[in-house]
Amino acid sequence: MRGEIKTLNSSKRDFDKEATSWDSPPRVKLAVDISRAILGRIQLKPDMDILDFGCGTGLVTFPLGSLVHSVTGMDTSKGMLEVFEGKAQRKQVDNIKTLHLDLAKGDIVSGRYHVVISSMTLHHVKDTLALLKQFHLVLYPGGYIAIADLDEEGGRFHDHNDGVFHFGFDREKLCQLFVEAGFTSVSSMTAAEMNKPDAQGQERVFSVFLITGRK
Numbered sequence: 001m002r003g004e005i006k007t008l009n010s011s012k013r014d015f016d017k018e019a020t021s022w023d024s025p026p027r028v029k030l031a032v033d034i035s036r037a038i039l040g041r042i043q044l045k046p047d048m049d050i051l052d053f054g055c056g057t058g059l060v061t062f063p064l065g066s067l068v069h070s071v072t073g074m075d076t077s078k079g080m081l082e083v084f085e086g087k088a089q090r091k092q093v094d095n096i097k098t099l100h101l102d103l104a105k106g107d108i109v110s111g112r113y114h115v116v117i118s119s120m121t122l123h124h125v126k127d128t129l130a131l132l133k134q135f136h137l138v139l140y141p142g143g144y145i146a147i148a149d150l151d152e153e154g155g156r157f158h159d160h161n162d163g164v165f166h167f168g169f170d171r172e173k174l175c176q177l178f179v180e181a182g183f184t185s186v187s188s189m190t191a192a193e194m195n196k197p198d199a200q201g202q203e204r205v206f207s208v209f210l211i212t213g214r215k
Contacts, residue, residue: 030208049115122149
């Protein structure tokens with residue numbers, strides 16, 4: 001499967017520079033809502049290892065980390081991972097580690113996990129199905145997947161759409177891709193709503209879904 005997923009955030013947007021100011025109140029609230037939605041769908045246990053793909057600064061990860069054996073935060077932005085690691089040090093959390101990967105260079109998702117989560121990252125990945133198949137490969141049998149992202153939003157969510165391959169998703173069609181990737185017990189729910197100005201400066205409410213499934 002190497003080389004199938006060419007780009008994640010393949011734009012001029014500099015996530016490394018944005019990392020230090022990433023944790024704005026709206027993003028923190030969104031992450032809290034998504035974390036709560038995940039906990040409502042998946043019973044986390046102390047022996048579980050979690051992968052947070054596209055972890056950013058760990059906004060979703062940290063509320064979950066104390067409930068499991070380990071968390072691996074994986075991201076293409078070294079700046080985001082540095083902020084993530086700094087948080088772990090300040091909080092004296094020792095069960096969290098980070099991994100940098102560059103999908104544009106053919107890197108693939110690695111490791112073995114009981115749960116794979118990803119929040120607000122999938123719309124930056126061109127080949128959705130190929131990535132879902134990679135998630136399926138790294139999960140233990142019976143493992144869980146939980147993906148949060150935007151409902152269809154017509155390209156209005158971001159200030160600019162460089163590196164955005166999907167203007168949100170049709171939940172039903174995306175659930176079908178989960179099944180095609182090998183997942184069972186696939187279901188969706190509304191996890192959160194985010195109020196923010198759209199690309200034209202008009203205040204809008206954007207809905208965020210959570211899709212879960214099992215290997």
